[in-house]
Amino acid sequence: MKTAELMLPDEFGFYGEFGGAYIPELLRPAVEELNTFFRDYCFSETFRKEYIGLLKQYAGRPTPLYFARNYSQKYGAKIYFKREDLCHTGAHKINNTIGQILLARHMGKTEIIAETGAGQHGVATATVCALMGLRCIVYMGEKDIERQSPNVQRMKMLGAEVRSATSGSKTLKDATNEAIRHWINFPDSYYLIGSVVGPHPYPEMVTYFQSVISEEITYQLREIGSASPQKVIACVGGGSNAAGAFYHFYGNPGVELIAAEAAGEGIHSGKSAATSVLGSTGVLHGSLTLLMQDSFGQVTEPHSISAGLDYPGIGPLHAHSISSGRTRAVSITDAEALHAALECSRLEGIIPALESAHALAVLGKLSLKPEEIVVVNLSGRGDKDMNTYQNAFQNL
Structure with a gap:
């Protein structure tokens, strides 16, 4: 499959059969x-100079590509963490909010x-609004x-x-509904979407701003003498961190891309968010994608259990990539993520965010070889999830 087919949508915003802009006429302008x-x-x-400057001086990029020695010994491969949790505000989200x-x-x-x-x-949106003096x-x-x-x-x-x-x-679906309603009523406002979802050009735009993640992974591996990883793993709700981590590897068939989805209490438990398994084609929040529907x-x-993965769909880029076989989806339960x-x-x-923990849990489901390089995108830190962790690990 050609790189351009997966990385860039057509002029109407479609990645294969997924994407587009299914919006009310009031929002068209x-x-x-x-x-x-x-x-x-x-x-x-002009934009690139200011954007890259803020990523470096304000957000703290580049983030480290950390060799996880103890993980590598346990799982029998060369495992690296891309430390997006070390970004200002504690997650990859700042990459996108600075751009937007x-x-x-x-x-x-x-x-x-x-x-x-x-x-x-x-938090990332409130941060950049404070920086620019804009209402949020x-x-x-x-x-x-x-x-x-x-x-x-x-x-x-x-x-x-x-x-x-x-x-x-x-949860997130309903917050998105309310934000879109606000935008319809006040079309002069700016809707700063946080993931690779929504009407075109949002999926392409958010992917563009998050692609700095895989750009850094590429040259950081080169610095240690490695051409490319064999596997890149990232969690997917809407999927912005995964889009960024996968971006520069879509055109390299030697790199397996693995998306960790939230299986909740089990794929067929009735309490799940495993869209690639349970979803079918439909329109959600302005784009044609895979979503869970009756x-x-x-x-x-x-x-x-993860608020960031508690979403009934995925971005159209991921819907296309998973449906075409370029990306492999792996379902992770709440219990597996907590472990x-x-x-x-x-x-x-x-201490990782619960979202990132889903990506880490994939490692236990893989058959790895000692020479393999595996990069796990650690999309955020776990400070925000301490209440959940405290309840789950009461006997520690």
């Missing part, structure tokens, strides 16, 4: 304006809206507000207004 400004500005030398806030400022926008699940995108409104599911309270306090301290989504499952086309409620989080803490002295 705003989306077309966004697409025009994105293409005219974000590939310019520069675009929003260039477009003359003064009100920024966002959705968040685990809270990391909300973050929609977050009522359930996620309760289980991710430290991030709610961080957003408020940064000056953001956090609005609760009380419909449906009261026989009437109504979205079914997902479940994951992986504790293992990482005890083996490497790193």
